[in-house]
Amino acid sequence: MPPIPVLIAGDHFVTCGLVAEHLRATVGEAVEIRELTLPWPYTPFGPVAEVDEASGSEDELIAALDGVRIAVTQMAPFTERVLAAAPELRLVVVCRGGPVNVNIPAATAHGVTVRTTPGRNAVAAAEHTVALLTAALRQIPANHAGLVAGEWRSDLYALEHCGDELAGATVGLVGYGAIGSRVARILHAFDAEVLVHDPYADPATVTGRPVDLPELLASSQVVSLHARLTPETAGMIDAAALDRMRPGAVLVNTARGGLVDYPAVARALHSGRLRAAAFDVFDAEPLPADSPLRTAPRVVMTPHLAGATRQTAIRAARLSAEAVAAHLAGEGPDAATTAGPVAAAVNGRR
Incomplete structure (x- = not known):
């Protein structure tokens, strides 16, 4: 089976390199890693279309998602427009406690499961x-x-x-x-x-x-x-x-x-x-x-820095890699929810 395309839409905290390192250690050659680096935190996050606390633009994310089945991000704006333009996408892992940068109803409508990494910080x-x-x-x-x-x-x-x-x-x-x-x-x-x-x-x-x-x-x-x-x-x-x-x-x-x-x-x-x-x-x-x-x-x-430790970023990368591994192993949202520290499923596939 050819490797599954995975987009890491990292930033300067939960970096592409950090997530890629944990993905390779967890799932090996099962994935083909693509990378997009978002400007946060050097550029403040904010609302993008209908989602909040997001970084980067819809257009650059749509281009990066071409042919991608799995996306891992902390801040990328997964809006209705983005989700509609990514028909291959089946899983979004958000490296934070809540997926405020994802339009959850739109994800559900497009058959995309959204998982988070609760407790990472x-x-x-x-x-x-x-x-x-x-x-x-x-x-x-x-x-x-x-x-x-x-x-x-x-x-x-x-x-x-x-x-x-x-x-x-x-x-x-x-x-x-x-x-x-x-x-x-x-x-x-x-x-x-x-x-x-x-x-x-x-x-x-x-x-x-x-x-x-x-x-x-x-x-x-x-x-x-x-x-x-x-x-x-x-x-x-x-x-x-x-x-x-x-x-x-x-x-x-x-x-x-x-x-x-x-x-x-x-x-x-x-x-x-x-x-x-x-x-x-x-x-x-x-x-x-x-x-x-x-x-x-x-x-x-302090300027919203409570979670700003190196260990938080490492933990987010590890938990997101475990969530990808669970998805590839065929575990459904219920399994993800009950798997303790692995990740929480926000919705399920249609």
Whole structure:
């Protein structure tokens, strides 16, 4: 049997070379590898036609997909137009937790299975969450900036300026998937008390105390968000939710920017209702020049980098190669879904 054409539409994070290396190690000569390098992250991702968080153009992807049966990508825009122009295509593996750059109804209509690599950045995102959390509690970036500017703030030992410890603190986690559950395990090592709100989590598997959202907001010294962005969760931390939080609490978001009303957060920081906040994701990215967060006090921010580790890229390449191998072995979407870390099937073949 001749090798099956596979397009790797890589970028400068999950690179073509990295995916090709894992594909060759996993399926050997069963595939003929073709490569297309997309400009992300040197060029920001964004919407392309009807899909979001995509990189590259429909036209270049259509040209690269000529005769291709399997595609592996992190950011390529698999729109209705692209899928309609690729009649040989049967599998798209998206090297991320959610296929926001793929038109799933169109893929289903064209008989294309879409798989993802859930958990690929769980370690990185969990570690980054705790790093942001501790940086916000102790105001490390502000103290560093002051020292670089020539200040020596011994007055920060004054009780009113001191930070807080994680040991003994109550930390509420909204969402208990691959990232939230790992954050919980790390926090337990700090001797923090962990509360969890996730209506879809099995209480028997939760490392912490399951509670409803109002109790979590009212009881937690730190609230950390790890929920998916859905119509139900969009804007869940709004002005009313902030008012239900403990005075002087800390808010952390490394999940999705759409979960939070950021102008309301900025007001809460200015008023002192929130003691501090830490964010890696925003409702508009890149962060607009007029964002109220830029002038808010006691906020720690990073530019959507929680998953940016070498290990995340390697893990994404390995999981995507395993998903291709499962497809070539004839395993259906159900098998992929139940195969643990291999990949998750988003849809099935027609």
